[in-house]
Amino acid sequence: MTPLSRTLLATAVFLTPLTTAGPAAAGPSRCTSSVPYVSGQGGYASYRVPAAVTTRRGTLLAFAEGRRDGPGDTGDIDIVLRRSTDGGCTWGPLTVVAAGDGDTRGNPAPVVDPRTGTVVLVSCANPGTATEAQIMRGEAPGRRVHVQHSSDDGRRFTPPRDITDQVRLPSWRWYATGPGHALALTRGPHRGRLVVPADHSTAPPADSADTGREARHYGGHALLSDDGGRTWRLGFVDADHDGTVNANESTAAQLPDGRVYFNARDQGGRAATLSGLPAAYSDLVPVDARTVGVLFETGTAGPYETIEFRRLDVGGLR
Template sequence: MRLLSLFLLCCCSFSSQASDSLSVVFKSGEAGYHTFRIPAIIRAPDQSLLAFCEGRVNNAGDYGTIKIVMRRSMDAGKTWSPIQVVAAMGNLQVGNPAPVVDQTDPAFPKGRIFLFYNTGDHHENEVRKGNGLREVWYITSTDNGLNWSAPVNITTQVHRPLQSNRNSSYQFQEDWRSYANTPGHAIQFQQGRYRGRIFIAANHSAGAPQNQFEDYTAHGFYSDDHGKTFRLTSSLTIKGSNESIATELSNGNLMMNSRNQKGDIRARIISISSDGGQNWDTSYFDTQLPDPVNQASLLTIGRKKGKAILAFSNAASTTRRDSLTLRISWDEGKTWPYQQLIDAAPDQTKNDYTAYSDLVYIHKNSIGILYERKGYKEIVFKRIQWK
């Protein structure tokens, strides 16, 4: 069912024009939103680019009245359509957009877009204390994001909350509390025995808050039947693993790249699965990928001699969110010989400058990156020739 009511255009329609290959997609303070954060981007079946983020209405905080908004580009990121609200639920927090295109469902031969997201009714720290609830939802679009279905609640399939005064069906003994999708794009396996599998990286906290955020652990969930049902993966063994993103490797293998919320090791956590993300063969810190306790993006952009070519972006600093860097690996993440500084603070300010980002494949040797800039004042898009 398509709900045209979700196709809400901002009253001050405008189109951002690129300048020096950089276009401002979302600018804080515009269109009735205090702040825009948490970018995600995909290429739709019609080749348009769909840029998602959280539209935070009243303040810049992670909790409050928050909607998921989207803008579309038909010219590879040079210009962008007016803002469209795609997910909202009253005064609840609606966030962590994780879009992906299902390209293998015979019922939708032109492709169907899934957008996974979370809702929350309290601050994250209060949810960790058991005083609130995070839920997991998705919506779909069969017309390249113009219209969206009614939301589907999949919390009982992919989350394990102990109890809730809003829904008595949540009685899981695991006592998961905080919960977040990736943020950034989700993935679909393109080849091999797991072809068609939709995989969404995620994380949760379990039980009462622990020192150094050790109640957090990364995990994932997936569907092998085009969203009819979902299954949880096993969780990582590294305590404090948090925001994650995944990509397909070769031979049904999957890599998940996670934030270390503890901050004791300022590097990304890498986990490898040989069964399509159901279980984890190994997890380790990759010191080639320095990180200031932040989000990152990971994307398969091609194949060479049967091996996945990977692109990775993050704020490549151990002290603050700055120095957004693109890296390329030709050996499925063992080494990252190519690196390019995308953006950095023009001065020696100690504040965050570049933070969250998400990558999208445009065409051979061309990648798009949607990222937070100028201390969360704007979300911009940049097209990069990497070779």
């Protein structure tokens, strides 16, 4: 993974100049922003790759990777969570949802099952000593995929359950869900279906000049579940691995007519930047009927100092 530009903030055009404010003491109608994660606090050197959902009860769940050794993608990494019951103004204690125990757990992709209200979390794992480049070259095992469930508003989650054989093809090596939350379809013939945008890399062809090197054969795909996350299968798969356009980290949204829109980063492509403070990964979440929240990486000297939550009033835009 490489740092993303500020343009990947889903609501960048609406943001006022960023500030790094502490948790607000006022009620949700008065607070503007809060900081659920600060690098160096809570036992982690860095927090990365935020993802957020709002539960059926209105609780905000802010997931992130808790990286014990620093901001890098390799090492002892847990998936952590903080809950907010006041619209993102204040946050409960940090809890570990999936412990790396020396290995890497990452790319949290949460979604709320619209039929039951259960929070479903899909994530990935690999040995803590393996880098993305080593996995892509076949020098380390391919990433595993897991699912967890919470039926008590995000307070507790089931242990990670391996679903790799259901959603990873044998030729795939690198694998990443998200980044950001997954999608639950709310209309159309597949209403209730859970859709997890993801990406993967493939082994280069045997006659390819890239064999034995970190070949950039990326592609996007989606995981689907029609039973609340109990069973999974592959849906859309980008099989055009031409080494030129490399569909990588992906996100998805349902359009008003029921279709699903996929947006993927072109790994290695050109990136644009805007002015303002550094920022990187972000996620967008509804807070209430008039408010959305942006959970995003930012800082003063660099983008990995904090994960901030910014509330935006969008009532006038509807």
